[in-house]
Amino acid sequence: MKYISTRGAAPDLNFEDAMLTGLARDGGLYVPAEVPRMGFDEIAALAGLSYEETAFRVMRPFIGDTFSDAEFRAIIGRAYAGFGHAARAPLVQLAPGHFLLELFHGPTLAFKDFAMQLIGQMFQAALARRGDRVTIVGATSGDTGSAAIEAFRGLSNVDVFILFPHGRVSEVQRRQMTTPAEPNVHALAVDGDFDDCQAALKDMFNDFAFRDGVKLAGVNSINWARVLAQVVYYFSSAVSLGAPHRPVSFTVPTGNFGDIFAGYIARRMGLPIDRLVVATNQNDILHRCLSGQGYHKGTVHPSISPSMDIQVSSNFERVLFDAYGRDGAVVAQLMGELKDGGFDVSQGAMGFLQDQFASGRASEEETLATIAGTLAASGELLCPHSAVGVKVAEEHRDPAVPMITLATAHPAKFPAAVEQASAVHPPLPPRMADLYDRPERVHRIGNDLGAMKDFIRGHIAT
Numbered sequence: 001m002k003y004i005s006t007r008g009a010a011p012d013l014n015f016e017d018a019m020l021t022g023l024a025r026d027g028g029l030y031v032p033a034e035v036p037r038m039g040f041d042e043i044a045a046l047a048g049l050s051y052e053e054t055a056f057r058v059m060r061p062f063i064g065d066t067f068s069d070a071e072f073r074a075i076i077g078r079a080y081a082g083f084g085h086a087a088r089a090p091l092v093q094l095a096p097g098h099f100l101l102e103l104f105h106g107p108t109l110a111f112k113d114f115a116m117q118l119i120g121q122m123f124q125a126a127l128a129r130r131g132d133r134v135t136i137v138g139a140t141s142g143d144t145g146s147a148a149i150e151a152f153r154g155l156s157n158v159d160v161f162i163l164f165p166h167g168r169v170s171e172v173q174r175r176q177m178t179t180p181a182e183p184n185v186h187a188l189a190v191d192g193d194f195d196d197c198q199a200a201l202k203d204m205f206n207d208f209a210f211r212d213g214v215k216l217a218g219v220n221s222i223n224w225a226r227v228l229a230q231v232v233y234y235f236s237s238a239v240s241l242g243a244p245h246r247p248v249s250f251t252v253p254t255g256n257f258g259d260i261f262a263g264y265i266a267r268r269m270g271l272p273i274d275r276l277v278v279a280t281n282q283n284d285i286l287h288r289c290l291s292g293q294g295y296h297k298g299t300v301h302p303s304i305s306p307s308m309d310i311q312v313s314s315n316f317e318r319v320l321f322d323a324y325g326r327d328g329a330v331v332a333q334l335m336g337e338l339k340d341g342g343f344d345v346s347q348g349a350m351g352f353l354q355d356q357f358a359s360g361r362a363s364e365e366e367t368l369a370t371i372a373g374t375l376a377a378s379g380e381l382l383c384p385h386s387a388v389g390v391k392v393a394e395e396h397r398d399p400a401v402p403m404i405t406l407a408t409a410h411p412a413k414f415p416a417a418v419e420q421a422s423a424v425h426p427p428l429p430p431r432m433a434d435l436y437d438r439p440e441r442v443h444r445i446g447n448d449l450g451a452m453k454d455f456i457r458g459h460i461a462t
């Protein structure tokens, strides 16, 4: 299995190197040269299997000879052992034909644990075998950072630095990043927004002297291994509702286009997905683009669903690569235009995108109303991101096809918005009830690339 860059000018890599590298050296993102297909019978045979065995069968064709079958099964077992639900990704029913996929039973209460816990175990196994170490730098709008720190804390071959926008993450998110005491993890509060953090990260990857000097590795949602881990729950949930014998639809609250792209891969692998619906909050560049208005950056408006407060959606590049016939030179040119504000999508590419994705947006008021309405109708308390999904899903329901909305975080991760909407204060699960009492450790830093690089160089173990 070979991985190629979306900008066509970086070396092809195997799974292990694509995972350890993150961003390609030409600035592009790695994608599989060919997406392996699962046949009807192979999908049907997933019925009734554990989440872990489903994960093994879905991901195995992508990893080549990076891990033996026994090693890979053990890695998956360790990755999901710390989840607070035996099903890992349980489905609950909201209404006739509408289901919620609860992806918040991992250690940091958001879906990012599915990918990050797996990546932590895969990095550890690969680096230990190589006798190597890496520096992981991540940019986060909240949940990636806590998931990464939780997944890598205390691992001997990895230093972790997480850039987050100061004052723009929830208190639970911040405390999940600042309370782990292990010396190999560092939370950096940047005076800027998420796009500033993400831009700094990209610049670090494009500075080859720095990149090679600290052995930089990326675990942001651009890392192919993360996308792959997220493909699994599309299969597990669809099969439990009758796939491949009948199709299902998904609605996915989206910021960086990572989770929804995993659904696109599941469909390419052969899972019968009818509609794939992109749900955005008021930061709606993806909805505008899919509505034919081009891909033009706006300014970020902080919302009650902060993990989706994004204007530049990094994984969108992966689907643009397919939409433009896998022409890396064209993608590189479009990404250059994006730096200057944006670009219009060609008619052919637009046709491809609208064929694959539907989209919608939810305003702040609609999000709050959906939290209250869903609680009243079903007893289910949604986090604001999941509420964006449920609201948009209701607009795209086809009574003949079950709709699965991805619930991306636990309501207790965003208690202020949930309480404002519903008058219910969502309690943390007992295993993290003392989060508000643990001491915090955080380094405040300006939106200054040089200062960030100096801090990282000064704090890696050598």
Ligand SMILES: *Cc1c(COP(=O)(O)O)cnc(C)c1O
Residues within 6 Å of the ligand: 110, 111, 112, 143, 144, 221, 253, 254, 255, 256, 257, 258, 259, 260, 307, 308, 385, 408, 409
């Ligand atoms: C990261 C995140 C999202 C957005 O996911 P993408 O993969 O970036 O589209 C949505 N909801 C929550 C709670 C998140 O943490």
